[in-house]
Amino acid sequence: MVPTFGFIHIQFLLEGAIWTVILSVCAFLGGGLMGLLIALLRISPIPFVRRLAAWYIELVQGIPLLVLLFTGYFGLPAIGVPVSPLLAATISMTVWVGAYLGEFWRGSLEAVPKAQWEAAECLALTRWQRMFKVIVPQAVRNATPGTVGFMVQIIKNTSLASAVSFVDLTRAGQLINNSTFQPFVTFVAVAIIYFLLCFPLSVLSRRLERRMARGMAKA
Template identity: 85%
Template sequence: MVSSFGTIHIQFLLEGAVWTIILSACAFIGGGVMGLIIALMRISPVWTVRTFAAAYIQLVQGIPLLVLMFTGFFGLPAIGVPVSPLMAATISMTVWVGAYLGEFWRGSLEAVPKSQWEAAECLALSRAQRMFKVIIPQAVRNATPGTVGFMVQIIKNTSLASAVSFVDLTRAGQLINNSIFEPFITFVAVAVIYFLLCFPLSVLSRRLERRMARGMAKA
C-alpha cells in the first residue's frame, strides 16, 4: 500500500535542504576564492595571465553546468580519481561559480574610479598593497548586492547535483515521489522550501542595491 505525503517526508525534504545549503556554501566559498583569483588575473598587466583567465571564463561559461557535473562525477573516476557525489558536485560548482564571479568581480574592480588607482600609486605601494588596501575594499561595496543576488542562482543550480546521485532537496523530492507517487504535492513542497531559501537573499540583494544607489546619489 502506497503511503501519502506526511511528516516523515517533510523531514526528509528538510534534510535534503540542509545538504543543499552545505553544497551552496561550499560552492560559494570555493568559487569565491577562485573568482577573486580569476578577477585579479583578468586585470593583470601580464598579457599571458589575462588571456588565460579570459579563456577559462569563456570555456566554463560555454559549458552547461550539468555537463560539468557529469564530467566531475564520471570523468574523474575514469582517470583514477575516485570522488563522492558531494565532492563531484562541489568541484563542478566551484569551477562554475569561479568563472561567473571572476568576471563579475573583474567589472567591480574596474569600476573603482581611476583617481583611486592613481592615488594608490602615488603612495608608493606595491601592486598587491594597492589592490588589497585600496582597490578591493572599494570594489567590495559595489560587488556586494550582485554577489548576494548570485547566491540565489547558486542555490537553485544545486538542484542539478541530483543528476549525480547527490541527495539534495531536489533528489529528496524525487526519491519521495518514487515511493508514494504524488508528484504534485511533493514538488510543490520542494518548490516552497527552495523559495524559503532564496527569497531572503533576493530581498537582501534588493535592499543593498537601494542602499548603494542612495549612497551614490548623496555622493
C-alpha cells in the same frame, strides 16, 4: 499500499534542504576564492595572463553546468580519482561559480574610479598593497549586492546535482515521489522550501542595491 505524503517525508525534504545549503556554501566559498583569483588575473599587467583567465571564463561559461557535473562525477574516477557525489558536485560547482564571479568581480574592480588607482600609486605602494588596501575594499562594496543575488542562482542550480546521485532537496523530492506517486504535493513542497531559502537573499540583495544607490546619490 502506497504511502501518503506526510510528516516523515517533510522531514526527509528538510534533510535534503540542509545538504542543498551545505553544497551551496561550499560552492560559494570555493568559487569565491577562484573568482577572486580569476578577477585579479583578468586585470593583470601581463597580456598572456589576462588572456589565460579570459579563456577559462569563456570555456566554463560555454559548457552547461550539468555537463560539468557529469565530468566531475564520471570523469575523475575514470582517471583514478575516486570522488563522492558531494565532492564531485562541489568541485564542478566551484569551477562554474569561479568563472561567473571572476568576470563579475573584474567589472567591480575596474569600476573603481581611476583617481583611486592613481592616488594609490602616488603612495608608493606595491601593486598588491594598492590592490588589497585601496582597490579591493572599494570594489567589495560595489560587488556585494550582485554577489548576494548570484547566491540565489547557486542555490537553485544545486538542483542539478541530483543528476549525479547527490541527495539534495530536489533528489529528496524525486525519491519521495517514487514511493508516494504524489508529484503535485511533493514538488509543491520542494518549491516552497526553495522559495524559503532564496527569498531572504533576494530581499537582501534588493536592499543592498537601494542602499548603494542612495550612497552614490549622496556622493
